[in-house]
Amino acid sequence: MRYAMAIDTKKCVGCSDCVVACQTENNVPIGYCRDWVVEVTDGTYPQLEIEIRSERCNHCDNSPCVRCCPTGASHYEDGGIVLVTPNECIGCGACITSCPYDARYPHPDGYVDKCTFCIHRIKKGLEPACVSACPTKCMYFGDLDDPNSPVSEILKVRKYKTLIPEAGTGPQVYYLI
Amino acid sequence: MRSRRDFIRISGLGAGGLAISASGLGVYKNLASSPPQGSELSVDTTRTPTYCEICFWKCAGWVYKNEEGKIWKVIGNDEDQHSNGRFCPRGTGGPGMYYDEDRLKTPLIRTEERGKQVFREASWEEALDYIAEKIKGIAEEHGPECTALLTHGSGGKYFGNLLKAFGSASIAAPSYAQCRGPREVAYHMTFGEGVGSPERTDIRDTKCLVLIGSHLGENMHNGQVQEMSDAIDKGASIITVDPRYSIAASKSKYWLPIKPATDIALLMAWIHVIINEEWYDKEYVEKYTYGFDQLKAHVQHMTPEWAYGITTLEPDLIRKSAKEMANAAPAVIIHPGRHVVWYGDDTQRSRAMAILNALLGSWGRRGGFYNPEKVSIPSWPHPPYPVPGRTWKDAYPDQYNLAYETLASGICDATIPTLSKACNFKAWIVNGTNLIKTIPDTEKTLQAIQELELMVVIDTMPMAITGWADVVLPECTYLERYDTIRDSTHRKPAIALRMPAAEPMYNTKPAYWMAKELANRLGLGEYFSWNTIEEMLDWQLKQVGSSLEEMQRIGVKTFDRTYDDLYFQKDQDMEFYTNTGKIELYSTALAAEGFDPMPKYTAHEEPPPGFYRLNYGRAPSHTFGRTANNALLKDLMEENTAWINPKVAGEWGIENGQYIWLENQDGIRSSFPIRARVTERIRWDSVYMVHGFGHTNKKLSRAYGKGASDSELITKVHLDPIMGGTAMRGNFVTFKFEPKEEEAAS
Numbered sequence: 069m070r071y072a073m074a075i076d077t078k079k080c081v082g083c084s085d086c087v088v089a090c091q092t093e094n095n096v097p098i099g100y101c102r103d104w105v106v107e108v109t110d111g112t113y114p115q116l117e118i119e120i121r122s123e124r125c126n127h128c129d130n131s132p133c134v135r136c137c138p139t140g141a142s143h144y145e146d147g148g149i150v151l152v153t154p155n156e157c158i159g160c161g162a163c164i165t166s167c168p169y170d171a172r173y174p175h176p177d178g179y180v181d182k183c184t185f186c187i188h189r190i191k192k193g194l195e196p197a198c199v200s201a202c203p204t205k206c207m208y209f210g211d212l213d214d215p216n217s218p219v220s221e222i223l224k225v226r227k228y229k230t231l232i233p234e235a236g237t238g239p240q241v242y243y244l245i
Numbered sequence: 246m247r248s249r250r251d252f253i254r255i256s257g258l259g260a261g262g263l264a265i266s267a268s269g270l271g272v273y274k275n276l277a278s279s280p281p282q283g284s285e286l287s288v289d290t291t292r293t294p295t296y297c298e299i300c301f302w303k304c305a306g307w308v309y310k311n312e313e314g315k316i317w318k319v320i321g322n323d324e325d326q327h328s329n330g331r332f333c334p335r336g337t338g339g340p341g342m343y344y345d346e347d348r349l350k351t352p353l354i355r356t357e358e359r360g361k362q363v364f365r366e367a368s369w370e371e372a373l374d375y376i377a378e379k380i381k382g383i384a385e386e387h388g389p390e391c392t393a394l395l396t397h398g399s400g401g402k403y404f405g406n407l408l409k410a411f412g413s414a415s416i417a418a419p420s421y422a423q424c425r426g427p428r429e430v431a432y433h434m435t436f437g438e439g440v441g442s443p444e445r446t447d448i449r450d451t452k453c454l455v456l457i458g459s460h461l462g463e464n465m466h467n468g469q470v471q472e473m474s475d476a477i478d479k480g481a482s483i484i485t486v487d488p489r490y491s492i493a494a495s496k497s498k499y500w501l502p503i504k505p506a507t508d509i510a511l512l513m514a515w516i517h518v519i520i521n522e523e524w525y526d527k528e529y530v531e532k533y534t535y536g537f538d539q540l541k542a543h544v545q546h547m548t549p550e551w552a553y554g555i556t557t558l559e560p561d562l563i564r565k566s567a568k569e570m571a572n573a574a575p576a577v578i579i580h581p582g583r584h585v586v587w588y589g590d591d592t593q594r595s596r597a598m599a600i601l602n603a604l605l606g607s608w609g610r611r612g613g614f615y616n617p618e619k620v621s622i623p624s625w626p627h628p629p630y631p632v633p634g635r636t637w638k639d640a641y642p643d644q645y646n647l648a649y650e651t652l653a654s655g656i657c658d659a660t661i662p663t664l665s666k667a668c669n670f671k672a673w674i675v676n677g678t679n680l681i682k683t684i685p686d687t688e689k690t691l692q693a694i695q696e697l698e699l700m701v702v703i704d705t706m707p708m709a710i711t712g713w714a715d716v717v718l719p720e721c722t723y724l725e726r727y728d729t730i731r732d733s734t735h736r737k738p739a740i741a742l743r744m745p746a747a748e749p750m751y752n753t754k755p756a757y758w759m760a761k762e763l764a765n766r767l768g769l770g771e772y773f774s775w776n777t778i779e780e781m782l783d784w785q786l787k788q789v790g791s792s793l794e795e796m797q798r799i800g801v802k803t804f805d806r807t808y809d810d811l812y813f814q815k816d817q818d819m820e821f822y823t824n825t826g827k828i829e830l831y832s833t834a835l836a837a838e839g840f841d842p843m844p845k846y847t848a849h850e851e852p853p854p855g856f857y858r859l860n861y862g863r864a865p866s867h868t869f870g871r872t873a874n875n876a877l878l879k880d881l882m883e884e885n886t887a888w889i890n891p892k893v894a895g896e897w898g899i900e901n902g903q904y905i906w907l908e909n910q911d912g913i914r915s916s917f918p919i920r921a922r923v924t925e926r927i928r929w930d931s932v933y934m935v936h937g938f939g940h941t942n943k944k945l946s947r948a949y950g951k952g953a954s955d956s957e958l959i960t961k962v963h964l965d966p967i968m969g970g971t972a973m974r975g976n977f978v979t980f981k982f983e984p985k986e987e988e989a990a991s
Binding site for chain 1: 317318330337462471474492494502876877881928
């Protein structure tokens with residue numbers, strides 16, 4: 069089992085519903101977020117292009133955050149989901165520095181927090197909150213080992229990329245381009 | 246002169262033990278201390294239905310509570326055609342409105358203390374008695390017609406009932422003359438029917454979506470954005486006409502970076518090409534339309550080359566994009582837009598768009614415009630309304646005869662006494678609309694307010710308008726109240742229920758309760774003869790084959806269509822509600838009123854040297870100014886920016902991110918500085934900003950002073966002579982690097 073997410077940059081309008089849906093679902097404190105939206109504009113008027121990406125923890129295969137965690141609070145769960153166990157986390161912030169995606173933040177309660185792929189929802193057979201809320205249905209989630217999962221199906225037929233592949237982390241959030 | 250009525254900052258709210266719960270967003274904090282990581286959130290599965298009130302799209306959803314029984318999240322209802330189970334960021338951020346600690350918390354009455362006007366906290370009893378007495382006195386002296394209702398939102402129906410029972414028909418929503426009015430009139434003139442809300446656009450199945458300045462995706466009209474995404478999936482093409490490279494433009498096959506204020510020239514050139522190349526739907530035009538020959542003659546000189554000189558758009562691009570539409574026809578939508586009060590000839594521009602739809606045969610066709618249907622919910626039985634002796638219309642003899650709804654700006658103007666205005670208003674009830682930002686030309690709005698003997702403001706938040714009220718009535722949020730049944734039109738008729746997910750926080754009340762209590766005090770109790778809101782809603786629901794119990798369980802009920810098909814049938818004979826019974830390419834109604842029966846391009850004023858056209862729009866995370874203080878949404882966007890083309894910024898030495906002030910052609914400078922966003926996405930002749938920022942009331946603690954207000958810079962208003970729309974895009978701004986002297990000194 070290998071959980072992954074694919075996000076269609078051609079459909080995303082950058083509304084940030086994924087951000088609010090995550091905040092309310094996971095009670096992320098005001099002023100922080102586990103996911104965010106990046107908008108990149110290229111060209112000069114009127115020859116322009118925009119790419120919009122909803123970004124979050126990439127739940128990497130080879131996660132520097134897990135490797136550098138001194139207490140083992142950062143760890144892999146079944147399906148490759150990278151999690152932090154709050155009561156094992158000492159808030160040293162090594163993982164925050166090591167993450168090439170800047171996906172982690174120091175929670176005011178003293179531990180490091182980030183996207184969990186909504187593991188509490190997945191266990192109930194639900195999609196992550198961001199995926200289920202997205203008005204444009206631009207996000208796909210599932211098990212890459214299952215060829216019929218929504219994420220496997222879409223990656224079969226669309227061109228895609230990952231972010232900062234040169235970091236060698238094996239990111240598992242794919243962007244359809 | 247504002248001598249009589251001073252602006253009062255609402256202060257000391259909730260003091261005196263009135264606050265029931267002041268937890269604010271602490272709920273989020275408390276929950277965060279027991280983090281869900283790895284462990285399961287203990288989910289309270291009890292949920293209550295609602296429909297959203299953060300914008301007018303009114304998506305139906307479910308309110309979930311946490312284990313402490315506090316409101317946790319709002320999720321779309323899968324059965325709902327408005328949302329398809331998916332809310333937009335504003336709807337998802339609904340709890341932020343409920344938990345906002347800056348909410349209005351108790352009734353307030355204007356009073357004078359030691360020569361200074363202040364609000365004093367009042368009981369509901371006292372506040373309602375005060376209003377009833379004042380309003381009765383005004384009616385005795387001037388007639389009941391001199392009370393007007395200005396409203397936006399669901400509670401308006403109850404106050405509408407009250408006002409009609411009282412004997413006034415002057416009920417206005419700024420969403421007409423300040424927003425979609427010209428479009429509605431234009432479609433009535435053309436097809437005999439309006440576009441309505443949600444718009445009857447069949448975007449889901451379209452092959453070509455044409456957006457004229459409409460920025461779907463940035464305006465989060467949820468169902469439409471969803472359908473645009475579906476259409477992209479199915480390979481539809483998008484054509485966007487906008488001086489700004491909008492998000493929609495970035496999804497488009499053709500982006501037409503038009504010179505602002507020249508849209509009608511482009512539209513007429515498209516009509517010219519489609520007629521002259523014979524790309525129009527001949528059968529449809531022959532069978533259903535009136536005035537084709539006149540139209541053909543009318544557009545003969547309006548070639549793409551003619552339009553090029555006006556719009557700066559290459560003739561080849563105009564032809565190619567016309568061909569793209571024709572290839573898709575009839576599954577093509579020239580989108581009517583929504584906020585269409587731009588330059589003063591807006592009904593005519595909307596007409597040109599309607600005519601294009603008619604030529605391409607998209608009205609009544611799959612992938613074009615569908616026939617919507619709704620459930621008609623009967624009103625609770627009440628005596629007939631008295632016939633008012635006068636209405637707002639009497640203030641405008643022989644004007645705006647084609648306006649189907651009341652003009653909010655018309656009521657505002659008619660409140661200022663002049664010899665020519667026959668109906669002066671003496672009292673306003675303002676429900677859920679911040680007129681200070683909604684109606685352009687704030688000075689004039691304030692002048693009208695000074696003339697009032699009574700202004701009652703009903704709101705959830707201390708918006709600027711509350712500071713000018715005589716009485717402020719705090720409404721509970723949509724998450725804490727029952728409301729009218731949502732019975733809007735859609736592909737299938739459907740109803741949705743809003744019920745309270747929690748008891749009202751603070752000393753707040755729902756609109757229906759306020760209206761009924763006022764009615765009792767005005768001797769109009771028989772117009773509100775139900776005992777409880779549940780009794781009334783249950784009765785209403787039973788009339789249409791449901792019940793309150795059922796709706797509390799399911800939230801949304803969808804019915805089968807009854808009276809016709811979603812689209813015209815092949816060769817179906819149709820009679821349209823126009824003078825000729827046909828789709829009018831040549832409008833007989835406009836001709837009869839002395840207006841151009843077919844649209845013409847008129848040149849609009851251009852920015853003087855050193856000035857740029859002020860263009861404004863929406864952000865997906867905010868609705869007007871009403872969400873600026875919502876903690877969840879403020880996190881997404883806490884201030885607006887002034888979009889400036891890099892060439893222009895270079896000339897002025899403005900750097901990206903730098904704070905500047907905008908000053909308009911009348912010397913009005915923004916109250917607050919605005920951050921420059923130097924971007925290639927805007928034309929060199931325009932400045933763009935998102936509407937709804939620059940709040941001046943300090944009691945909006947998160948929104949105060951964040952960004953600049955476009956409304957205060959819109960001092961030049963062009964009135965649409967056909968229906969009285971207040972056009973707002975004829976204003977020009979320049980850049981300043983410091984505040985006005987008096988502001989700097991204070």
